[in-house]
Amino acid sequence: MLNLWSWRDAQGGSHVGVSDGPLLDQVLDLSAVESGLHSVNGLWQVHGGGEALSTFLRDALGSTRERVALRPETLSLPVDLTECWAAGVTYQMSRDARVEETQGGEDFYRKVYEAERPELFFKSPGSRVVGPYGEVGLRQDSTWQIPEPELTLIVDPDGHLFGYTAGNDMSCRDIEGENPLYLPQAKIYHHSAAVGPCIALADTLDAADLEISLQIQRRERIVFAGSVNTRMMRRTPDELIRYLRRAWPMTGWTALMTGTAVVPPADFTLEPGDTIDIAISGIGHLVTQARRITSDWASVPQ
Numbered sequence: 001m002l003n004l005w006s007w008r009d010a011q012g013g014s015h016v017g018v019s020d021g022p023l024l025d026q027v028l029d030l031s032a033v034e035s036g037l038h039s040v041n042g043l044w045q046v047h048g049g050g051e052a053l054s055t056f057l058r059d060a061l062g063s064t065r066e067r068v069a070l071r072p073e074t075l076s077l078p079v080d081l082t083e084c085w086a087a088g089v090t091y092q093m094s095r096d097a098r099v100e101e102t103q104g105g106e107d108f109y110r111k112v113y114e115a116e117r118p119e120l121f122f123k124s125p126g127s128r129v130v131g132p133y134g135e136v137g138l139r140q141d142s143t144w145q146i147p148e149p150e151l152t153l154i155v156d157p158d159g160h161l162f163g164y165t166a167g168n169d170m171s172c173r174d175i176e177g178e179n180p181l182y183l184p185q186a187k188i189y190h191h192s193a194a195v196g197p198c199i200a201l202a203d204t205l206d207a208a209d210l211e212i213s214l215q216i217q218r219r220e221r222i223v224f225a226g227s228v229n230t231r232m233m234r235r236t237p238d239e240l241i242r243y244l245r246r247a248w249p250m251t252g253w254t255a256l257m258t259g260t261a262v263v264p265p266a267d268f269t270l271e272p273g274d275t276i277d278i279a280i281s282g283i284g285h286l287v288t289q290a291r292r293i294t295s296d297w298a299s300v301p302q
């Protein structure tokens, strides 16, 4: 497995590194291998993706160069994103949860689960996507909010699948449930998308068999835990990217969330301060904290 990490040093300089598996304490800083390699984008421009990149990274890891242990709070977004998209109702569990929360629009969800065309929606501009250990937003006008843990595709500027990361598609079940036409307000708001902690290169991870788990901690207590395997997904990464690209030429790096199947019970809602830990095998933990959105909160995440 090959995992790419992005982080900042104490002076604010950016770095990109690689590890063999999601091992935060055994990262090879790629600027020690080739001067000028400071970002995933720079790496991709020089070495491309797929087999050519994997060969370069495996050779680099084969050397005896020093490995660094990264401090979690120094991690940045795994790649500078132009935007984030999401797919919906890609697991039966999500279809059932939507049918449960909806007041009158149930058939739309049943149909989209079966249909050839997947549900795809815009989620966030890249500048509002939250990285590891950042804060995700809670709307003031919703009383039923949940995180959605999702395998997330990282698509390169040429539109090819580059790798996988973990994603959080924050959602307001009451707003969407009232009327499916409110989907943009239920899904798109300040810091409603988070991704990280690293990118597992696409040709080094079998995305069809990954364990996705979600744990939510409130003060000292675990208030929800659940998991699912990507074997249960009805769509494939290639299919989702193909549909997105039908009418959306890429202009930069894109994250595409692939849908959730871990849904907390109907009486659960997030509270400010809750810690959300999303783990995916081969990728690691995306940890964020929930914070209420106020009008003065406009900081752009690192």
Ligand code: DO4
Pocket (backbone or CB within 6 Å): 086, 087, 088, 089, 090, 091, 094, 095, 098, 119, 148, 169, 258, 259, 260, 261
């Ligand atoms: O149809 C609403 C969105 C569903 C969703 O986000 C999911 O299934 O993950």
Ligand code: MG
Pocket (backbone or CB within 6 Å): 086, 087, 088, 148, 150, 169, 257, 259, 260
């Ligand atoms: Mg979702």
